[in-house]
Amino acid sequence: MTATELVFDPFSEEFFNGPWEIYRRMREEAPVYYNSEHDFYALSRHADVAAAFKDHETFSSAYGLDLAMVKSGQPAPMKMIILMDPPEHRKMRSLVNKVFTPRQIANLKPMVVDTIDRCFTAADLEHFDVVQDFAAFFPVEVITRMLGVPSDRRQQVRQWVDSSLHREPGQIEMSPEGQQAVAEAMALYYELIQQRRAEPRDDMFTRLVQAEIEREDGQKESLEDIEIAGFATLLGGAGAETVTKLIGNAAVTFAQNPDQWQKLLDDRDKIPAAVEELLRYEAPAQYNVRRSMREVTLHGVTIPAGKPVFLLGGSANRDPEAFTDADTFDIDRDRTEAQNLGFGYGVHSCLGAALARMESAIALERLLTFMPRYEVLWDQCQRVAMQNVAGWSHVPVRVVN
């Protein structure tokens, strides 16, 4: 018996402040965890999470991406690939996936470098917040530029996304402010869709306006406005939030592991490996929520059909059964030991992985130059309280000469 009750609450202060000890206990004590208060299940071991990611027939995405949506039991109201199962998922994702292949993303490097470098032109060595002055700024610029959002509206997109994902401790549903933000974002996207229909450009809105998709009855049709706006909402949100979190986590994690930062200073060829290790050690997306489509029995626990199931990739990536010294941050670790689930796995694995890798690598490279020696002002750091993504909103540093 355990001394204290094991509670995994993804909307609690304790979770926002670092879930690693809770994850460890879940993997050891309750690999199929049940939360009676909110009536959901959670898988935390690497083998179980990886298998569940692959089994989209049992663990459906079509009922929502968060607890509130999946709990409702209704198919998701929005048309987004993150909320679809095959075969519809495959048809929709294929409309955009050629834009995000590593080769296509590599062609965007000059644009990404330029966007990142602009952040440093006004940077102040004495007062530099790695998130507020840097990591929050450039990812949304890059993805909204790819989409075709005009430059004067791009930072607004980030504020809308922040607002829609923010959760106070204990808050499961989106706030009225969050709903307002979603409505304003949709209005902008509808406006841009109309503009691109009238006047095509070289951007993703135009690509989606011109795309055709085969419907269930075999007919080919153009996408509806709401489907295109759904894509923009999803890509804008995913592109704006995740790399921001990864770079904030990087500044904190490297400050706690200065020997690893020194390795990077000594050999910048290790930057791609460092990005992979950051994704393993503290991925921006800590979990995905699915719905059980049939009864599943695992480790002696039966998950009934129709329940929300959290797949804790963040815990799986710290599973000592999968990774040697899983709680050690080591950019030189053997990456073939187990699948890194930082980008998910299977049909829903991160569409923007190549873009995220490139943005993160360039950002780390620039930080190594800008702040080879730095101290984090720990008492001024703040974590975000959000669903689906974890990380820091404020990481002020002092650059040491």
Added chain:
Amino acid sequence: MAQKIDVDFGLCESNGVCMGIIPEVFDLDDEDYLHILQDEVTPENEQQVKEAVRQCPRQAIAIRDE
């Protein structure tokens, strides 16, 4: 029984992880299309092909019995 490599090209998104593991078997062309250069699983390539199956982020590669 012979074993063959089977790629679901509807799932493949040209990440090139497989080519990084065993370029003698998997090749991405200049247009980002994946080609299987040799579809038979042999004792020589079996271990690396299995690694490619596991590491494919899309889980688009399978080994099937002929």
